[in-house]
Structures are given as C-alpha cells and as structure tokens.
Amino acid sequence: MFNKKKKEEEPIIENNQAEQEVETAQGEATNDTENATAEPVVELSVEEKLQQENAALNDKYLRLFAEFDNYKRRTQKERVELLQTAGKDVVVSMLPVLDDFERALKATENATEVSAIREGVMLVQTKLKSILSQKGLKEMESINTVFDTDIHEAITKIPAPSDDLKGKVVDELEKGYTLNDKVIRFAKVVVGA
Structure with a gap:
C-alpha cells in the first residue's frame, strides 16, 4: 500500500514539471514571434536627438511668446x-x-x-x-494752520500781523482738495513771515 502512494505521487510531480516546461517553451515561442513582428528599433544619434529637443523647445517658446503677446494686448x-x-x-x-x-x-x-x-x-x-x-473728495482747511509743503503751495510771504501767525497760513487763495486721503490739488496760500 505504501508503494502505491509513492507511484501515484510521482506522476503528479512529473505532470507539474511537464506543465512548467510547456509554459517555458510557449513563452520562448511568443518572445520569438514578438521579436520577429516588432519594428526594428532605430537608434538615433545624439545630434538628431538634440535637434528634436531643440525643435520641441522652439515650438514651446513660440507658443508661450504668442500667449504672452495675446495677454498683453488683452490687458491693454x-x-x-x-x-x-x-x-x-x-x-x-x-x-x-x-x-x-x-x-x-x-x-x-x-x-x-x-x-x-x-x-x-x-x-x-x-x-x-x-x-x-x-x-471721497474733501476740502482742506488751511487758514491758521502751520505751513506744510505736503499739502500747501506758498504763493507769497507777508509780514505776520502777530507773532503767533509766523510760519502759519494767513490767507488761502485757492482751496486744496484730497480724494480718498490723497492730495489731488494743493492749497495755494499766503504764509506769514
């Protein structure tokens, strides 16, 4: 009985080995047919590769330049x-x-x-x-304020009627204006000296 089991097991091992050999042979056969039907690989020289890269980069550059030019025209x-x-x-x-x-x-x-x-x-x-x-327009109040070159334009200087008006705006010939806190017209003033 013991021998019968060994004999039955041996053919199973042989069948597994036979299946592996068939698969290997089929794999080699398919590789041979693939190589025969595949196009031959053409090796490009370094110079040809560089020319192709150069052409691709030139094309990319021209497209980017055209896109930027269109952007400039549109924004203008x-x-x-x-x-x-x-x-x-x-x-x-x-x-x-x-x-x-x-x-x-x-x-x-x-x-x-x-x-x-x-x-x-x-x-x-x-x-x-x-x-x-x-x-957003505001008038500037200038009379009796200290002369400031950032908001005032001095037209002339006159002797101050009192000491506390020296260096201050005595008269305003033309009002100054700010638009959203930015000076759009300087006040034309007379300054006491």
Missing part, C-alpha cells in the same frame, strides 16, 4: 476701456447738478431779487459738494 485693451469709463459714475451723479444750473440760469432771466438767486446758487453748490464728498 481692458485698461483703455477702464480709463474711458472710470469717471462714468461721477459724471452720472453730477448730471442733476448740471440740470440745477440750467434751471438757475433760466430763473435769472426774469428775476429781480438777488437774494433769491443767491439762495438758489447756494443750494446747487451744497448739492455739488455733497455729491463730491460721497465720492
């Missing part, structure tokens, strides 16, 4: 459009003031009282100032 066009319409909201908000001035001019044709005209002009001025202050 956007900037021009922005500058053309930048003051649109200010102008639109000023139109009612312009209408008020036209009405005031019509009223002066038949008016006999100066005080009524003066009152109408003061109302238009107040309206104009409130619109501009909403847009």
Whole structure:
C-alpha cells in the first residue's frame, strides 16, 4: 500500500514539471514571434536627438511668446476701456447738478431779487459738494494752520500781523482738495513771515 502512494505521487510531480516546461517553451515561442513582428528599433544619434529637443523647445517658446503677446494686448485693451469709463459714475451723479444750473440760469432771466438767486446758487453748490464728498473728495482747511509743503503751495510771504501767525497760513487763495486721503490739488496760500 505504501508503494502505491509513492507511484501515484510521482506522476503528479512529473505532470507539474511537464506543465512548467510547456509554459517555458510557449513563452520562448511568443518572445520569438514578438521579436520577429516588432519594428526594428532605430537608434538615433545624439545630434538628431538634440535637434528634436531643440525643435520641441522652439515650438514651446513660440507658443508661450504668442500667449504672452495675446495677454498683453488683452490687458491693454481692458485698461483703455477702464480709463474711458472710470469717471462714468461721477459724471452720472453730477448730471442733476448740471440740470440745477440750467434751471438757475433760466430763473435769472426774469428775476429781480438777488437774494433769491443767491439762495438758489447756494443750494446747487451744497448739492455739488455733497455729491463730491460721497465720492471721497474733501476740502482742506488751511487758514491758521502751520505751513506744510505736503499739502500747501506758498504763493507769497507777508509780514505776520502777530507773532503767533509766523510760519502759519494767513490767507488761502485757492482751496486744496484730497480724494480718498490723497492730495489731488494743493492749497495755494499766503504764509506769514
């Protein structure tokens, strides 16, 4: 009994070895057919490889340059459009003031009282100032302040009426303005010496 088991086990081992040999032979056969049907590998010289890389890099460079050029044109066009319409909201908000001035001019044709005209002009001025202050415009207060070259432009110097006015603004010929805390017009002033 013992011998029968050995004999039965041996053919199993032989069958496993036979299967491995068949698989190896099939693998070699497929490798041979793959090599026969595959295109021959062409070795490129170093110079040809460098030329191909150079052509690829040139193409990439030209595409990038064209893309950047388009970007510059687009941003320049956007900037021009922005500058053309930048003051649109200010102008639109000023139109009612312009209408008020036209009405005031019509009223002066038949008016006999100066005080009524003066009152109408003061109302238009107040309206104009409130619109501009909403847009960030502020008047500078200069009279009796220390002369500051960052916000003042000295037109002339005069002898100070008192000692405490020396180096200070005595008179203001033209108001100065700031827009969002940036000076847009310097105040033209007379300084006490």
